[in-house]
Amino acid sequence: MGQPTAAAAEPVRDTADQLDCQDFDVAADDQILQSRAEALAELVSDDSSAETTEMLFFELLGVRFGIRLSEVHEVIPTQQYAEIPGAPSWVAGVTHCQGSIVVLVDAKQFLGITGAGIADRRHLLVIGGRIPEFGILVDRAHEVRSVATSDLVVAEGAATSNSAPSVSSMLPDATQIVDAERLLSTLSAAFGALAPTAQSTLSEVN
Numbered sequence: 001m002g003q004p005t006a007a008a009a010e011p012v013r014d015t016a017d018q019l020d021c022q023d024f025d026v027a028a029d030d031q032i033l034q035s036r037a038e039a040l041a042e043l044v045s046d047d048s049s050a051e052t053t054e055m056l057f058f059e060l061l062g063v064r065f066g067i068r069l070s071e072v073h074e075v076i077p078t079q080q081y082a083e084i085p086g087a088p089s090w091v092a093g094v095t096h097c098q099g100s101i102v103v104l105v106d107a108k109q110f111l112g113i114t115g116a117g118i119a120d121r122r123h124l125l126v127i128g129g130r131i132p133e134f135g136i137l138v139d140r141a142h143e144v145r146s147v148a149t150s151d152l153v154v155a156e157g158a159a160t161s162n163s164a165p166s167v168s169s170m171l172p173d174a175t176q177i178v179d180a181e182r183l184l185s186t187l188s189a190a191f192g193a194l195a196p197t198a199q200s201t202l203s204e205v206n
Helices: 015-049 180-205
Strands: 052-060 063-068 072-077 091-097 100-105 123-127 133-138 140-148 167-170 176-178
Touching: 052 123, 052 133, 091 133, 100 123, 100 180, 123 140, 123 180, 133 180
Parallel strands: 063 176, 100 133
Antiparallel strands: 052 063, 052 140, 072 123, 091 100, 123 133, 167 176
């Protein structure tokens, strides 16, 4: 009986070739990972620049305005109100709204609108967080939508102009954005001396 023959020895692979192959794969993986990291960084950058804010849009004498929704307490239909004796022309009157004193304001002069025009004054935008609150008389309250903060452009002369002291910025479609804090500050200062008269007027009506 013949002796079993030894199995043929496997050829030894060239270790250098093996290393070259592994090095090539690692380099390719690194390139892929780097590309993915760059793409992710770009996405994060895009997301950070897409900051938005909720705006309520309204119309007054044919001019379109926007105001940050967070600065509006409520929007209600215009209701009956009492006139205040000796009040300036921009004060339409005073009323009660959910237990609070609300001064109704014709805000034309504070928003840079000139001329009388024809106004419906259908809605009241109640703003403020102190007593009295102010209700801005507007012709129509429109939609609420998100606006990219990058779309807001500082209104020309907003910091110095007296023609529209409460308009801080604009949108590309010429919608004017109201700075509620600035408007409230102006109204509170202008109305201060009339506050006792307003309360007295409401007491007489009620």
